Amino acid sequence: MQNQIKSLQNDKIKFLNQLKEKSRVRKREKRFIIEGKREITLAIQGSYTITQLYYCSSIIPFTEISALLSPSQHQVELFEITLEIYQKLAYRTTTEGVLAVAISKDNDIKNFTLSSKNPLILVAESPEKPGNIGALLRTADAAQLDAVFIANPKTDIYNPNIIRSSVGCIFTNNIATGSSAAIIDFLKKYNINIYGAALQKSVDYHTQDYTRPTAIVVGTEATGLSDVFLESTTQNIKIPMSGVIDSMNVSVAAGILIFEAKRQRGFTG
Incomplete structure (x- = not known):
């Protein structure tokens, strides 16, 4: 199931922005953001667990989002976001319109x-x-x-x-x-x-x-x-x-x- 988010003031969007900007939040939550289809695909192949996927339908169609996820990632929460929200969260100006939240690994x-x-x-x-x-x-x-x-x-x-x-x-x-x-x-x-x-x-x-x-x-x-x-x-x-x-x-x-x-x-x- 996918949900729509249209406001920058949405709590999930605020949390994403914190993950993007603050190392202490990433460490505390043991979560981080991945931007782009290739990077998300490599993360899945590297056995990282994706918990949420945010995509902008004006940049990437839902069919590509479905193809991006492997069967092992069927529990991922899907959120459709506006272009304004995506541009606020994205690091790259030329990107594929998709962001993921993943669980950090223990690298000690x-x-x-x-x-x-x-x-x-x-x-x-x-x-x-x-x-x-x-x-x-x-x-x-x-x-x-x-x-x-x-x-x-x-x-x-x-x-x-x-x-x-x-x-x-x-x-x-x-x-x-x-x-x-x-x-x-x-x-x-x-x-x-x-x-x-x-x-x-x-x-x-x-x-x-x-x-x-x-x-x-x-x-x-x-x-x-x-x-x-x-x-x-x-x-x-x-x-x-x-x-x-x-x-x-x-x-x-x-x-x-x-x-x-x-x-x-x-x-x-």
Whole structure:
């Protein structure tokens, strides 16, 4: 059954706006917003539970909404909303006219289980910019990494800007979060070599063997890796550069390092 909502003052619309704008509400309610058909489809494929779907019939017909939902999502509440309401809630100016509310997953590293005996993992320490996090998740998806760990996250991973910038790859990756110490403990527990992208005591990245269990760790462009990680790496690695500056965008650097590891592992695309 579907219902119509025509007022911006409707309590459900007010709640959606809070989910969109406030991290504390997303954490408290364990809910978040997904915008767009592709992103919603990827979330469903990633075993996320959709509880509500809001669509604007002047943008997307109901037949497409029906096709979007899998049989497992038959309990989803459907709401038809006006163009004014949709434009108030949507992040993108060019979008498909549909929003979903989904239940957050527990991403704590304490509850994470590795499925691979020879994992390749990306660790991002203290990332702040949603755009960078989204780009890292897209790279991880392209390389089909076994996991992405976010150490000391500065924003919750269900921030709408992360979902948008990752083009839904937040749902295609195995993600865990925790303190740097907790993530290091996890990596050491499973005898995973830790390669830190850092200039201190580093060697050129292509000289190392990434065919064994490997974690590639990147820090922020401003401060790099913390001492906690620098004291725990198997080896620090660097990307040789010929320009004036000695750093590059974190997602670009991560891509270079990850695909070198994939090349060594026989990745052909």
